Amino acid sequence: METHDSFQLVVPEAPAIPGLGFRRFHGEADLPMIAAVINASFAADGNSERMTAEGLANIHAHPVHWDPQQDSLLVELDGALIGHANTEWREEDDGARFHFINLHLMSEWRGCGLELAMQHHMERRAWMVASAGPSGACHWLASKVPETWPARVEVLLSLSYAPNRYYFEMQRSLDDDLPHAPLPLGLSLRPPLPEHYRAIWEAGEECFCDQRDHVAPSEEMYQTWVAMPELDPSLWLVAWDGNEVAGAAINVVHEGTWGETDDLFVRRPWRKQGLGRALLVGSLHLFKARGLTNAGLGVDAENLSGALGLYESVGFRPYQRVVVYRKRM
Incomplete structure (x- = not known):
């Protein structure tokens, strides 16, 4: 039986913020809190889309190319959830595998170093997943980011990511x-x-x-x-x-x-x-x-x-x- 401590994670690049902690996904009880963080992150970027706990429950019940326990990161401040990330891979028709890293963070905690810490942690996990895949495949790290989140864009550019595709929300x-x-x-x-x-x-x-x-x-x-x-x-x-x-x-x-x-x-x-x-x-x-x-x-x-x-x-x-x-x- 796993203990609470077994869910805690060490993120070396984390900024020095008192009360900051990182952990794995616990289970169904986390879903309303994750939905709240995702929706707050959407709202910070002016995105009208919303996620529900029920919608997340379906996604977690039918994971496609990701493991909710191993491929998720929850960010807490004094026990309250303020950020969430996950990585999932998808294979495009040309055989290339894209390991997408998805981040959501409440607006008041953007730009203080969490974007870099979360990205690095999820990159390490994506590398583990890629190394277990078929040899010879072309692997890419990828993140989809609204232009209204400049701190996240700056982190990706500093890590040698390059813009590849553009989408409009209308x-x-x-x-x-x-x-x-x-x-x-x-x-x-x-x-x-x-x-x-x-x-x-x-x-x-x-x-x-x-x-x-x-x-x-x-x-x-x-x-x-x-x-x-x-x-x-x-x-x-x-x-x-x-x-x-x-x-x-x-x-x-x-x-x-x-x-x-x-x-x-x-x-x-x-x-x-x-x-x-x-x-x-x-x-x-x-x-x-x-x-x-x-x-x-x-x-x-x-x-x-x-x-x-x-x-x-x-x-x-x-x-x-x-x-x-x-x-x-």
Whole structure:
């Protein structure tokens, strides 16, 4: 049986802050505190996305390429959680393995040396994971950081990371008149049933293979997705051509005030017909009918499908740029 002391961690680069401590993930009781830290970190960067303890429970119950006990770091001050980090790897279609290091830190403790200490600790863990992987693979360390967190950016640049990919977080008010966009002829919207979920997910993965950072799908990824507590099929718009999924908008609601189009995709045979625009505009009307005030989404700034132009054409505007920094291992 593990003792409380067995969860404590030594982080040599830690700043000299009285009461500061580091430990591993204990279990389910930690999840509400981790969610609170993640949400405070999001809020500090102006990001409207929110995480729930229930959502974290699903992620921890279906870990994909990470171990919640070994690959997490919790930062405490006098016993109260102020920071959280984890590392997970993903293999892209070209075989390269990216070991992502994700950090969340409350705003009042940013810029005092914790970013460097947490990054170093997670890098050491990522190296251990990489060394246990297949020989000959190309390994990279990577972190996705909003430009509103300059102390984190400075740390990554000082450690020889370089910017590699850029993303925009975008929002649109739902208070004004919304555009209209009809479905292409021959297509129809039908409510998704549980027996449709896998076909919808597989259709999305088929489309996302065009993206630069696509990760080959796995059964673990599907099980995590379908078990997400925020997954609400009543918010989805799925376009059908007979019994085939032509495209879909997978929407979620955050804290009851704004809706996010988490995924928007159109399969190749139905592209260039206005289906993506119809699904996006339909999502705006759906959100407004639910009494929401804002809509949001994220996009690769260099998306080859022209998604950024589509989103701007229906009123979305960037409010935050997020950068992926990477370094060869």
